[in-house]
Amino acid sequence: MPDANNVPLSQSTAKDLDDALSITATEDGNYEVGVHIADVSHFVKTNTALDRDARKKATSVYLVQRAVPMLPPTLSEELCSLVPDVERLAFSAFFTMTKDGRVLGSSFAKTIIKSCAKLAYEDAQAVIEGKSLGDRPTSDGFKKDDIEEDIRLLNGMAVKMAERRIENGALRIDKLKLNFRLDDKGLPIDCSAYERKAANSLVEEVRLFDSRAGRRHALLTCLWNSRSSSCFSPT
Secondary structure, three states, X not given: OOOXXXXXXXXXXXXXXXXXXXXXXXOOOOEEEEEEEEOHHHOOOOOOHHHHHHHHHOOOEEOOOOEEOOOOHHHHHHHOOOOEOOEEEEEXXXXXXXXXXXXXXXXXXXXXXXXXXXXXXXXXXXXXXXXXXXXXXXXXXOOHHHHHHHHHHHXXXXXXXXXXXXXXXXXXXXXXXXXXXXXXXXXEEEEEEOXXXXXXXXXXXXXXXXXXXXXXXXXXXXXXXXXXXXXXXXX
């Protein structure tokens, strides 16, 4: 996937770029949407000391002033971070979709991807609002106009997908989230409400759909394998 516009979207301060999105037009007028997740399993083998330590932590913890990663920074911020201009191992889900976000087919694969830019939610939001990426750097061979068009296409799909999900009975829980401003000693001096915008919804909607599709694929694979060897046998 080195030639696709693989774009990680995250907080502007993020160092661990663990997923990226891509979209490519197909010959029949539809689109192939890719959701790419960094392949941590290549480096973290089952039941090693690293694996056991990660299982104890269960997740990365994000505090106001710092983050406590589940994995060592060498992995989370370097080898498994989908930084631009560097080939990285990934697990990818590919969805054939119409322009209004209806899924026609899907597939899953191990891939090698190269991100074309590191974009924050603010960058994507500016594009959604009709602005440009400005002086945001992109990799050689990738045009900002193409990346901007991809973001608009993905946003249009995400909006339609969210509308149908809500119409079908999904809950919408908009919880208040606070941002804190700290002084030089790390003490809070002010706070403000976090404003959730279309760029956040874009990423959340695609991640949500990818998660559901991944679980369905894993279940079907397990059921198929259980015909010859039990997936559900105790260990």
